[in-house]
Amino acid sequence: MKKFGHFRYFALWSMFFCNSGAAETFSQKTYFSPRDVGANRAMEYTTWHEMEYRQVRPLSKSKINSHIALTAFYQESQKGTELGKYFGIGNGSNNFVVDSYFNLPPTVTEESTGVTEVINNYLVHDLNNSEIDKSPLTGTVSFDAKQEIYGVRLDYFQDINDPVKKFFFKASLPIVHVQQNMGMAIPAASVTPVTIGGNQYSLQNFFSGSINVTTDVNNLQSPLIKAKINGPHSKTGIADLNLALGYKLHQTVQNHIFFNVGIIIPTGSTASGEYLFDPHCGNGGHTGFTMGLDGGIELWACKEKKALVRVLGALDYRYLFEATENRTPSLQERFFPPSTNTLKAGGGKLNYYYLGGYNGTKGLFPAANVFTQGLKVKPGNQGEALLAISFKCSSCVIDLGYNAFYKDQEAVWLKNWDDASFALVGRNFNTSAALVPTEPTVINQRDVQSSDFDMESVISPSQFSHKVFGGVGYSFIKAKACITTIGIGASYEFKSDNATMEAMALWIKAGVSF
Numbered sequence: 001m002k003k004f005g006h007f008r009y010f011a012l013w014s015m016f017f018c019n020s021g022a023a024e025t026f027s028q029k030t031y032f033s034p035r036d037v038g039a040n041r042a043m044e045y046t047t048w049h050e051m052e053y054r055q056v057r058p059l060s061k062s063k064i065n066s067h068i069a070l071t072a073f074y075q076e077s078q079k080g081t082e083l084g085k086y087f088g089i090g091n092g093s094n095n096f097v098v099d100s101y102f103n104l105p106p107t108v109t110e111e112s113t114g115v116t117e118v119i120n121n122y123l124v125h126d127l128n129n130s131e132i133d134k135s136p137l138t139g140t141v142s143f144d145a146k147q148e149i150y151g152v153r154l155d156y157f158q159d160i161n162d163p164v165k166k167f168f169f170k171a172s173l174p175i176v177h178v179q180q181n182m183g184m185a186i187p188a189a190s191v192t193p194v195t196i197g198g199n200q201y202s203l204q205n206f207f208s209g210s211i212n213v214t215t216d217v218n219n220l221q222s223p224l225i226k227a228k229i230n231g232p233h234s235k236t237g238i239a240d241l242n243l244a245l246g247y248k249l250h251q252t253v254q255n256h257i258f259f260n261v262g263i264i265i266p267t268g269s270t271a272s273g274e275y276l277f278d279p280h281c282g283n284g285g286h287t288g289f290t291m292g293l294d295g296g297i298e299l300w301a302c303k304e305k306k307a308l309v310r311v312l313g314a315l316d317y318r319y320l321f322e323a324t325e326n327r328t329p330s331l332q333e334r335f336f337p338p339s340t341n342t343l344k345a346g347g348g349k350l351n352y353y354y355l356g357g358y359n360g361t362k363g364l365f366p367a368a369n370v371f372t373q374g375l376k377v378k379p380g381n382q383g384e385a386l387l388a389i390s391f392k393c394s395s396c397v398i399d400l401g402y403n404a405f406y407k408d409q410e411a412v413w414l415k416n417w418d419d420a421s422f423a424l425v426g427r428n429f430n431t432s433a434a435l436v437p438t439e440p441t442v443i444n445q446r447d448v449q450s451s452d453f454d455m456e457s458v459i460s461p462s463q464f465s466h467k468v469f470g471g472v473g474y475s476f477i478k479a480k481a482c483i484t485t486i487g488i489g490a491s492y493e494f495k496s497d498n499a500t501m502e503a504m505a506l507w508i509k510a511g512v513s514f
Contacts, residue, residue, distance in 0.1 A: 026461055026499045027090035030227065030276065030328045030352065032083070033379070033460035034501045035405055035493075036283040037149055038174050038239050038264075041314050041386040042403040043071060044155055047473025047487035048511050049296065049312055049390065050397055065159035069485070069511035070152060075503055077147040080183055082498040084143030087182065087276060089117055089349035095142035096349070097190075098123065098203055100133050121427040122354045123206050124194050125364055127218045130427040139203040140190035144183030145277055147501065151176035151239075155511075168246045170260065173267075174239040178279040181232035196221075206353075206366075220363035220431040226372035227276045227328045227352060237281040241265040244290060254298035264288030264318065273326035273372040286320040286379055296390075307393045312401070314386040320379035324415065327458040328352050328372040335444060335452045352457075356424040357435040359447070364431055367448075370422055375458065376415055380408040388469075395475045403467040403491070410460045417450040424448065463500040467493040473509070485511040 048069045077083070084094030096117040120137040121130060129135045153174045160167040186203055193200040197216030205211050208230035213221040244262025251258070268282020293315045301308035329352070336348040348354075352371050355364040388401025429441040437447045473487030487509045495502040 024461075024497045024499075025092070026086050026497065027088050028330065028349065029086050029457055029499075030330060031271075031458045031460065032086060032145075032277060032499075032501075033284065033410065034077075034147065035407070035463065035465065036240065037075070037151075037176055037178075038153075038172060038242055038282070039316075039318070039382065039384055039405065040153075040403075041316065041384050042401065042467055042469040042491050043073060043153065043489065043505065043507055044172065045312065045314065045386060045388065045401075046399050046469060046471035046489040046507075047397050047485060047509060048155065049399075050392070050473070050475060050485065065161075065513075067157040067511065067513045069155045069509055071155070071507050071509045072152050073150065073505060073507035075147075075149040075505040077145075078502040078504060079495070080144040080146045082495070083145035083501070084183065086498045087143050087145065091117060094144065095140055097138075097140050099138045100135050118350050120194070122351075123203070123366075124196065124201055124211060125213075125219045125221050125355055125425075125427075125429070125431065126194055126196060127428070127430060129194075135194060135427075136192045137194040137201075137203065138190060138192040139186045141203065141207075142183075142185050144185065146181050146183055147279075147503075148179045149176055153507075166248045168248065168258070168260075170244050170246060170262075172242045175237070176239050176281050177234060177236045178281055179232050179234035180275075180277045180279040182229045182275075182277045184229045217432045218430050221355065222363060222365040222369075224353070224366040225369050226273050226366075227368040228274060229276050233275050233279055235269055235279045235281055237267075237269050239268045239282040240288075241267045242290065244292065246292075254301075256294070256296050258292075258294040260290075260292045260294075262290040262292070264290060264320070266323070270323075271326055273328060276328070278326075283320060283379070284325050284377065285323045286377075287323070288318050288320045290316065290318045292316045308391075310390045310392070312386070312388045312390055312399075314384075316384040318382040318384075320382065322376055322378040324374040325377045326372060327375050327377075327412070328368050329375070329414075329453040329455055330371070330457040331367075331448065331452050332454040335448075337444060351424070354424050354443075356422055356448075357431075358422055359420065359437060360434050362431055362434055364425060364429075367422070367424060371453075373417075374415055376413040378411040379460075380411065382407040397471075397473045397475070397487070399469075399471045399473075399489075401469055403469060403493075405463070405465045405467070405493075407463045409462040412455050412459050414450055414453060414455070417453075419449045420447050422448050461497075461499040464496045465493050465500050465502075466496075467491050471509075483513040485509070485513075487511075 081094045089096045098118045121135045156171045158169045193202040209224040209228045212223045244260040246260030249257040266285045270285040271278035271280045296312045299309045333348045352368045383406045385404045391398045423437040424443040469491035471489030475485045491505045493503045
């Protein structure tokens with residue numbers, strides 16, 4: 001039993017899967033980090049375990065003993081309104097109201113937070129209507145976010161003909177198309193545009209980055225170029241390459257225990273920050289270390305072995321190292337003093353969209369344009385566990401199982417920020433003059449400092465999800481040397497909170513062993 005001592009860490013790690021914690025509704029976030037498409041034991045394992053892990057025939061020098069599987073899949077997120085709350089302002093809903101500060105119902109006093117949750121004049125500068133109850137720009141904004149992923153996953157397993165015939169090599173590589181959409185809706189009945197420089201602008205124009213005021217010297221405003229919200233956006237590419245070297249601790253026709261260690265090579269893309277819900281392929285550019293343990297036990301078999309029942313299990317650990325990612329931090333609410341009338345109505349919500357400028361220059365632009373920057377991100381620990389029961393009758397295999405996934409809360413740091421460069425402005429700022437941070441028309445009458453950023457807004461919280469899955473496969477022998485497997489599968493992943501994506505997936509698999 002001594003040789004199993006180094007697996008004690010897996011036993012400790014498995015404790016994470018015993019308690020998912022109390023559900024929490026997250027809000028005021030600007031970055032969402034879903035489960036990496038490559039971390040999917042359910043899709044990898046289903047029906048293919050018969051070829052990869054069972055000793056289907058004795059090893060010999062004349063056999064290559066390779067196993068290759070190609071899986072075409074489609075995955076779609078569910079319950080987009082919950083993800084909408086994640087990006088929302090924290091009012092318990094996936095929608096919020098943009099309006100003038102004093103546009104409150106008669107029963108609500110000035111001192112309380114009324115229906116106005118984001119103040120219009122901080123998004124579209126309107127000096128001619130700078131009084132807090134004058135700007136006509138309005139709209140009720142809602143988010144119903146959605147992610148769709150489809151592609152192919154390539155899995156490769158190779159026995160190594162070492163002297164003891166115990167080692168193996170495995171690799172996986174997904175090629176994916178990722179489409180994400182914030183699902184922003186602003187009902188026409190709630191929309192009132194504002195006229196600046198002879199042109200009308202709506203909230204849709206602001207969030208899509210199409211407001212560019214160049215003719216009105218009092219309201220000069222450049223368009224939003226980062227953290228935009230404007231329909232669906234997609235990326236196609238190779239997600240992360242997973243490589244591992246393994247050792248067969250035990251393997252018979254009935255049972256097996258395999259151990260492996262490996263690396264994650266970040267071949268995928270990273271988010272650019274151009275859109276609030278920015279698609280990317282892979283884990284965001286992080287190199288990783290992995291360890292895995294796979295096992296199977298035959299519970300029952302008929303005399304001729306034409307029918308049998310097996311229990312399968314797997315436990316994976318991953319550690320993702322620090323890398324740079326583009327994200328958009330917001331400012332802490334304490335940055336906004338009561339004199340700006342934002343603590344009473346809105347509290348500085350969505351302040352990364354507030355207008356500001358560089359010291360000594362004319363003209364304004366949304367803060368997201370400069371707040372979006374390369375940040376140091378360390379995802380840390382991740383774990384995945386699988387438990388399944390497999391029924392085999394002749395050449396047909398049916399799998400039913402459960403898959404749990406856990407990831408740590410990220411650690412995120414600022415890399416660079418100039419404390420004497422950028423300031424947010426109030427409603428009465430005149431863009432015909434150069435910006436001076438100490439003027440009364442500048443919020444807080446000072447520049448934005450690195451200590452003002454709310455890094456919680458860009459940190460992806462810890463996640464814990466539960467997935468149920470199933471699959472049906474069929475194997476047949478071709479040319480007496482090649483065993484081919486085809487199969488189909490499906491899964492549904494349940495979230496524990498709105499920082500975790502609930503999703504359904506379907507796949508078709510074809511594998512060959514030779």
